[in-house]
Structure formats: structure tokens, C-alpha cells
Amino acid sequence: MNVRIAQNSGFCFGVKRAINLALKAAEEDDNIITIGPIIHNPQMVQKLFEQGISSVEDLSKVENRIAIIRSHGIEKNKKELLETKCKKIIDATCPYVSKTQEFGKTLYEEGYQVIIYGDENHPEVVALKSYVPNNEAMVISDPKELKGFSFRRVGVISQTTRKLSGLQEVVSKILEISNEVRVINTICNATAVRQEASLKLAKASDLMIVVGGKNSSNTKMLAKICGDNIKTYHIETSQEICKEWFDENIQNIGITAGASTPDWVIVEVYNKIIEYIGNGEKQISEFSEIPVFKED
Amino acid sequence: MNVRIAQNSGFCFGVKRAINLALKAAEEDDNIITIGPIIHNPQMVQKLFEQGISSVEDLSKVENRIAIIRSHGIEKNKKELLETKCKKIIDATCPYVSKTQEFGKTLYEEGYQVIIYGDENHPEVVALKSYVPNNEAMVISDPKELKGFSFRRVGVISQTTRKLSGLQEVVSKILEISNEVRVINTICNATAVRQEASLKLAKASDLMIVVGGKNSSNTKMLAKICGDNIKTYHIETSQEICKEWFDENIQNIGITAGASTPDWVIVEVYNKIIEYIGNGEKQISEFSEIPVFKED
Numbered sequence: 001m002n003v004r005i006a007q008n009s010g011f012c013f014g015v016k017r018a019i020n021l022a023l024k025a026a027e028e029d030d031n032i033i034t035i036g037p038i039i040h041n042p043q044m045v046q047k048l049f050e051q052g053i054s055s056v057e058d059l060s061k062v063e064n065r066i067a068i069i070r071s072h073g074i075e076k077n078k079k080e081l082l083e084t085k086c087k088k089i090i091d092a093t094c095p096y097v098s099k100t101q102e103f104g105k106t107l108y109e110e111g112y113q114v115i116i117y118g119d120e121n122h123p124e125v126v127a128l129k130s131y132v133p134n135n136e137a138m139v140i141s142d143p144k145e146l147k148g149f150s151f152r153r154v155g156v157i158s159q160t161t162r163k164l165s166g167l168q169e170v171v172s173k174i175l176e177i178s179n180e181v182r183v184i185n186t187i188c189n190a191t192a193v194r195q196e197a198s199l200k201l202a203k204a205s206d207l208m209i210v211v212g213g214k215n216s217s218n219t220k221m222l223a224k225i226c227g228d229n230i231k232t233y234h235i236e237t238s239q240e241i242c243k244e245w246f247d248e249n250i251q252n253i254g255i256t257a258g259a260s261t262p263d264w265v266i267v268e269v270y271n272k273i274i275e276y277i278g279n280g281e282k283q284i285s286e287f288s289e290i291p292v293f294k295e296d
Numbered sequence: 297m298n299v300r301i302a303q304n305s306g307f308c309f310g311v312k313r314a315i316n317l318a319l320k321a322a323e324e325d326d327n328i329i330t331i332g333p334i335i336h337n338p339q340m341v342q343k344l345f346e347q348g349i350s351s352v353e354d355l356s357k358v359e360n361r362i363a364i365i366r367s368h369g370i371e372k373n374k375k376e377l378l379e380t381k382c383k384k385i386i387d388a389t390c391p392y393v394s395k396t397q398e399f400g401k402t403l404y405e406e407g408y409q410v411i412i413y414g415d416e417n418h419p420e421v422v423a424l425k426s427y428v429p430n431n432e433a434m435v436i437s438d439p440k441e442l443k444g445f446s447f448r449r450v451g452v453i454s455q456t457t458r459k460l461s462g463l464q465e466v467v468s469k470i471l472e473i474s475n476e477v478r479v480i481n482t483i484c485n486a487t488a489v490r491q492e493a494s495l496k497l498a499k500a501s502d503l504m505i506v507v508g509g510k511n512s513s514n515t516k517m518l519a520k521i522c523g524d525n526i527k528t529y530h531i532e533t534s535q536e537i538c539k540e541w542f543d544e545n546i547q548n549i550g551i552t553a554g555a556s557t558p559d560w561v562i563v564e565v566y567n568k569i570i571e572y573i574g575n576g577e578k579q580i581s582e583f584s585e586i587p588v589f590k591e592d
Contacts, residue, residue: 168468175464175481182478185471 001246001277003270004205004293005255007197010266012190012259014094015039018071019048019262021092025066026051031087033061034068035078036123038092039260040216043237047262062086073097073127096160097124100186101131107155108132112182115140117170118159122217125159143173151178160188161218161259163195190259191218195225198256201293202226205254207245210234211269212258219258226256237265238272246277253277254293263287297542297573299566300501300589301551303493306562308486308555310390311335314367315344315558317388321362322347327383329357330364331374332419334388335556336512339533343558358382369393369423392456393420396482397427403451404428408478411436413466414455418513421455439469447474456484457514457555459491486555487514491521494552497589498522501550503541506530507565508554515554522552533561534568542573549573550589559583 011019018038025032032053037045045055056062059081067086069079073093082089093101107114114132118125120139129137140146154174158167164187174181202208208226212219214236223234235241246253253273257266270290271283284290307315314334321328328349333341341351352358355377363382365375369389378385389397403410410428414421416435425433436442450470454463460483470477498504504522508515510532519530531537542549549569553562566586567579580586 164472168471171467171471172464175467175479176460178481180478180480182476183471184476185474 001250001279002252003255003273003277003281003291004201004252005257005266005270005290006194006201007292007294008190008194009197009255009257010259010261010263010287012188012194014071014096014188015260018068018092018094019044021090022048022053022068023051025068025090026053029066032066032068034070035059035062035074035082036070036072038068038070040213040219041236041258041260041262041265042213042215043265044260044262059085066090068092070123071097072122072124073101074123075127075130077130094160096186096188097128100157100160101128103155103157103184103186104128104132104137107157107182107184108136110155112153112155113138113151114155114157115170115174116157116159117141117162117167119217122159124161128157128159140170143170146170146173146177149177153180154178154182156181156183157186159217160186161191161221162187163221164192191221194218194256194259195222197293198222198254199225199229200295201254201256202229202232204293204295205230205252206250207252208232208254208256209241209269209273210256210258211266212236212261216258216260219261222256222258226254235269238268241269241272241276243276246273255290266290297546297575298548299551299569299573299577299587300497300548301553301562301566301586302490302497303588303590304486304490305493305551305553306555306557306559306583308484308490310367310392310484311556314364314388314390315340317386318344318349318364319347321364321386322349325362328362328364330366331355331358331370331378332366332368334364334366336509336515337532337554337556337558337561338509338511339561340556340558355381362386364388366419367393368418368420369397371423371426373426390456392482392484393424396453396456397424399451399453399480399482400424400428400433403453403478403480404432406451408449408451409434409447411450411452411466411470412455413437413452413458413463415513418455420457424453424455436466439466442466442469442473445473449476450474450478452477452479453482455513456482457487457517458483459517460488487517490514490552490555491518493589494518494550495521495525496591497550497552498525498528500589501526501548502546503548504528504550504552505537505565505569506552506554507562508532508557512554512556515557518552518554522550531565534564537565537568537572539572542569551586562586
């Protein structure tokens with residue numbers, strides 16, 4: 001049996017940056033909080049907790065503490081509140097997400113009806129929406145939601161982790177119901193690249209293991225893309241793996257992981273698979289030792 | 297047998313306006329020229345010729361004459377030349393086309409790579425392209441032509457007679473290869489409305505007769521749309537109609553006509569069909585007497 005990992009699996013630039021900022025802060029100070037879990041990965045959140053960084057939702061508890069704004073960003077009014085109350089703010093908002101917030105504001109100011117393509121309950125979108133003045137942005141996750149609307153000028157931005165094909169469908173629909181549409185493609189390239197690499201591996205595998213938070217949008221999307229092609233399991237940790245998954249029909253096993261999945265979690269998954277399939281390959285200690293799937 | 301015409305057949309707003317401007321000019325002056333045929337309809341061009349309006353291509357022949365700029369518009373440098381040479385200019389450019397020319401210039405000045413979706417040899421597109429400074433607009437008629445390109449910011453405008461579905465495909469492709477795309481939908485609503493009405497009639501007919509210049513883009517498009525659904529003939533005049541087209545299998549005959557097809561040409565076509573099918577219906581003298589197809 002072959003066990004291979006998709007290229008570009010695991011932490012993206014924004015998550016790596018946020019975690020590094022948090023770990024550096026923890027070295028220098030106590031009393032650090034993140035506003036909501038820093039990333040959508042329970043294992044990483046637990047690890048940070050062990051280093052003295054706790055997650056709070058209730059902003060009445062931030063007084064005189066050091067607050068880390070997580071990679072998804074935070075609503076404008078909440079950030080302003082933190083600025084008045086906290087001892088210090090460490091803004092770990094992914095720079096690509098910050099850009100999206102700026103675009104939202106600019107499009108509104110230039111007279112566009114802002115439409116955000118994304119999940120209205122996702123923290124990135126909740127934050128993004130707050131940067132469009134007067135709460136006037138419309139959030140849609142499907143072009144069908146535009147039925148009955150018509151616009152003069154529409155400005156479109158996207159949750160960074162969405163698929164381009166979805167954005168293309170939304171824009172096509174908007175072209176039918178508006179005179180002008182301006183799209184700033186805020187979909188993060190890292191997501192597309194990871195999705196593509198995962199799809200390629202899925203097509204070359206008999207089984208896919210997608211590793212990442214059950215609450216992580218981009219991991220769920222990877223599981224969907226792989227699952228549309230081949231039998232796929234979405235797991236958070238190696239403990240969820242069952243030996244029975246790897247029967248005699250399974251020759252090629254693929255692993256991929258979301259942007260918020262830490263390396264060590266992926267390593268544990270790899271080692272557990274090696275243990276179960278028992279084909280003589282050795283266990284590893286470093287993420288970089290996992291064989292990467294490359295197309296010929 | 298039923299003979300019905302599609303709603304919105306024949307002259308559009310821009311063509312009607314251009315013809316009226318030309319006829320009014322012919323009442324007041326001699327020595328009038330149009331720069332190229334005023335519309336893409338040989339019968340109408342001949343009729344104007346009989347009223348003393350001739351079409352010239354050679355700009356050395358415009359000195360001290362009254363020049364009519366046709367509904368498709370004219371290249372910027374040619375217009376400037378006419379302004380210096382002619383006794384008077386009557387600008388019969390369709391106001392929707394003039395708007396497109398303004399958008400092309402504005403998008404360029406705002407830093408967009410201008411992409412024109414249309415036929416690079418169509419006079420409207422040739423003129424439009426000339427309004428984008430430094431000859432920097434790119435003209436494409438198919439998204440495949442974008443292969444290998446990438447852009448930072450793209451501004452898209454369209455030949456007014458194109459189909460929305462084509463523009464949607466072009467925009468989808470551009471979203472894959474650029475950071476930002478701004479689309480000003482310059483497709484003329486009259487074209488879409490006429491196409492839709494023609495399609496509805498085609499679906500309710502056994503045979504379609506599409507009337508209009510063989511050199512008219514929008515008429516050719518009507519013939520394509522109808523022909524994709526039912527047996528269709530594209531004719532310029534009633535003389536092309538064959539009695540054999542109307543055999544016993546043909547119960548419902550549909551007529552539609554391009555934006556540059558004069559009413560009297562359509563009336564002649566209707567009367568010729570009535571003559572051939574000989575079902576007792578009387579010939580007509582007015583366009584308004586042709587039974588219009590309306591959906592129940």
C-alpha cells in the first residue's frame with residue numbers, strides 16, 4: 001500500500017503567521033487571550049491553552065489583558081472596543097482577510113451595492129460584513145438567493161476560502177440583474193492550490209483521509225471535493241481512524257489537511273495509518289518525511 | 297396554416313433614430329453621404345440612395361458635404377477628420393453605442409486592461425476600440441482567446457448585439473486569470489428581448505423565416521437561435537422565398553427580423569408567404585397588421 005500526502009497540505013500563510021504571533025506573545029507575557037478560538041482547530045487551541053493562551057468570547061473579560069485578534073479577523077465595533085479596554089492588541093488577522101475588509105469599505109464608498117459571497121455565519125464573513133458601512137452588505141452563499149433582486153452597480157467580494165467556480169456562478173447571475181458588476185477576487189490562492197492538489201491525489205487514490213477541524217470550512221470543502229471523487233473520511237485526529245477502512249481493495253491512500261491543521265496532527269495520522277496497514281514502512285517524526293504526491 | 301411574427305421584430309431604437317435623422321436631412325439638403333452603409337440592410341441603403349443619400353468609404357470624398365455617422369459609430373480619428381472637412385456632421389451613432397465608447401475610455405483611464413467582447417471586424421467594435429487610448433483594448437469573441445494571458449485589473453465591455461451567455465463565459469474565464477474584473481454590461485436590451493421573443497416563437501413554430509441583411513450580425517444571431525430549435529431560413533427579401541418550403545408538415549410559420557430590417561421588407565415577406573400557402577388570408581399593407589405571436 002501507498003500512503004501519500006497532497007502538496008500544500010496543512011497550515012496556510014495566514015494561519016502560520018497567527019500561530020507564530022501567539023506563541024511569541026506567550027513567551028513574553030502572561031494573561032493573553034484570543035477573541036474566539038484562534039483557528040478552527042480544537043487540537044491547536046488546546047495546545048495554546050497549555051501555553052497560557054485562552055480563548056474568550058465575552059468582551060467584558062478583556063480589561064487590561066493582551067488580546068490576539070485571530071486570523072479570521074473581528075467585527076469593526078469589537079476591535080474598537082478592544083482598543084479602549086485592552087492592555088495591548090496583537091492583530092493576527094490574515095493580511096489577505098484584512099485586504100478583503102478594505103475592499104468591502106472601498107466598494108461601498110464608490111457607490112456599489114456590496115455582495116459578499118460566503119457563509120453569513122462564518123467569523124471571517126461576520127467580520128468582513130461589519131467593515132461595509134451602514135450594515136448594507138448582502139451575504140449570499142448561492143446565486144439562487146439573488147432571485148427577484150436587481151441592481152445598478154454591484155461590487156462582489158468573497159470569503160477567502162470559497163471555490164472560484166462558486167464565485168463564477170454568482171457573478172454570472174449578477175450580470176443578469178445589474179448594469180455593472182465589479183468583482184475583486186478575494187479568494188485565497190492557497191485554498192485553490194490546496195484544493196487542486198487534493199483533487200489530484202484523490203483521483204490517484206482508493207481512499208482519502210482529510211484531516212482538520214470539524215468546524216473548519218476549508219477542511220470541510222476539501223472533504224467534499226475528495227468525497228465527490230473517492231471514498232473519503234474527514235477526521236480531526238488519528239484516534240478516529242479505524243483499521244477496517246484499509247481492506248484489500250485499498251492500494252493507494254491519500255492524506256490531505258486543511259489550512260488550520262497543525263503538522264503534528266498530520267504526522268500522527270500518517271503514523272497511525274502505517275501502523276494499521278503494517279506494510280513494513282517506518283513511523284516518522286517530522287511532517288517533511290511524509291511522501292508527497294506529485295503528478296508525473 | 298398560421299403565420300405569425302415575433303414580438304419586437306425589426307428596427308430597434310438606434311436604427312429607427314438613424315434612419316429618421318437621415319430622411320430628415322435628405323428633406324433639407326442635397327449632397328448627403330453616410331460613412332459606410334447606414335445600417336446593415338441593403339434594401340434600406342438602396343432606398344436612401346434613391347432619396348439622394350449615398351454611402352462612401354473613401355474619406356477624401358467628404359469635402360464640404362453633409363456626413364451622417366451611422367448607428368454603429370465611427371473611429372475616433374475618422375470623426376476628427378470629418379469635423380475638419382465636412383460642411384456638417386449628423387451623428388446618428390446609437391446612443392447606447394456612444395455610451396459604450398465612453399465606458400471604454402473611462403475604464404482605460406481608471407487603469408483597467410480593456411477587453412471588448414465582440415467581433416473585431418464589426419464596424420461597431422472597430423469604432424469602439426478606437427476610443428480606448430493607445431490602441432490598447434483587446435478584442436475577443438471567445439474566452440479561449442484568453443489562454444495564456446493574466447491580468448491585474450480587467451474592464452470588460454461588449455458589442456451591443458452580443459448574447460449575455462457569451463459575456464458570462466468571457467467573465468468567468470477572466471475571473472480565473474485576473475485579480476479584479478469590472479464588467480459594464482453594454483449588451484443592448486432590445487437585442488436580448490428580440491432574441492427571446494424569436495426563440496419563443498421558434499419553439500411554437502414548424503418553420504422560421506428570419507428576415508434581414510446577410511451582413512447583419514444581429515440578424516445572423518437570430519437565425520442561429522431559431523435554427524438551433526427548428527428549420528430556419530435567413531432571407532433578405534421576399535424574392536428568396538420558395539413555395540416548396542411550406543409542405544403539408546408545416547402548420548405554424550414564424551417570422552422574425554433583425555434590428556436593421558425595415559417594416560416594408562417584412563410586410564413583403566408576410567404577403568409572399570400568404571400568397572404561397574394560399575389559405576384564404578388576405579394580403580396586408582401595414583406592418584402593424586401582421587399577427588404577433590404572444591404566449592398564452
